[in-house]
Amino acid sequence: MPAEDIKDDYHLWQSLKEGKQEALANIYFNHFKSLYEYGVRITANEELVKDTIQDLFIKIWTNRSNFENITKIKPYLLVSLRSALYNKIQQSSKRPVRSLEMKDEFEMVFSAESKYIARESHLLQTQKLLAALNQLTPKQKELIYLRYFEELDYEEIARIMNSSLKAVYKLKARGLDTLKQLLHVSDILLLGLLTACCREIFA
Template sequence: MLLSGESSAFELIYKHNFHSLFQYGMRILDDEDAVGDCVHNLFVKIWENRKNLSPVVNTRFYLMSSLRNIIFNYNTQQNRFAKREIDDTNYFDLKFTLESDMIRKEEVNEKAVQLAAAMNKLTPRQKEIIYLKYFEELSYNEIAELMDLNVNGAYKLAARALEALRELLKIDKTLLLALLAEAKYQSFF
């Protein structure tokens, strides 16, 4: 429908994905104005090029991948990364903190607090893969493409991140996966 120029389809895609895209962009750039501009530019480009776009299987993946490229281009233009390769230490910032209203509640799950602390001990790449897999629910193929890994590398990175969390929390993998699912739906992070 968007490809045929229907503004209502475009508006629906925008409304459905803006928040998620903005949150993802903030984890990469940490500049609200710049991320807002990048998300805006993404949708402007989509609207302007709608007649030349090919149908996509996963709209959210397409949007996240496109936004990531726009942000990296923005960074290059702003000389923030000076066209150097992205390394594991400083490009994906995902700070895991409890929402302020959750802090005020007396019944905050102790495991959620421990999970947040453990997540902060992961490498940026490990944080990113946990975010993409368990919060954005992307497939390993999509994650591999987005993070510039091969699929086996994505599986290995995810396994290492989960194992690091499991060891930090001293819990079994099943409970860890349940905590991650709970964190996503309770907006702990």
């Protein structure tokens, strides 16, 4: 994240703590899309995702004066949403509570209605990449999504996934190795493909 973005995040969070509602609104509108897209990959229940995001921002506003200073807002919100979603899913399930490490699914599908559709000239390439991504393990898919689609650094990803930095690097290496084998490409071509796919999807 550029230094100016970190500075902006810091001042925005300070304004929120001071009780300025426009700061809360800015944070909400700046990050809702990322939170929603991340949430629907954890659970297909879109209403649950939306409700959880709303609850998260209500909690932030209610407890604003108790929060510590935050320099990067997005990772904090993703951590909070992930935890809140898992808690709600576990509470509504009749099965025994399971740890975050045992999550079974993480979806890499981009819906036809979303804005994240690759342009027609690159659609086939994007579909091949997404098909390969969906052959990864759930944790590998989540890591790839956070790294290449949300552009978070590995320290932030480790925090979000409640994992060690060493484990995150190992997970990334295994995921990329699998993608190279599935797509029959080199390291450089794979990274280029991931970058190009992100540009097309988020164009």
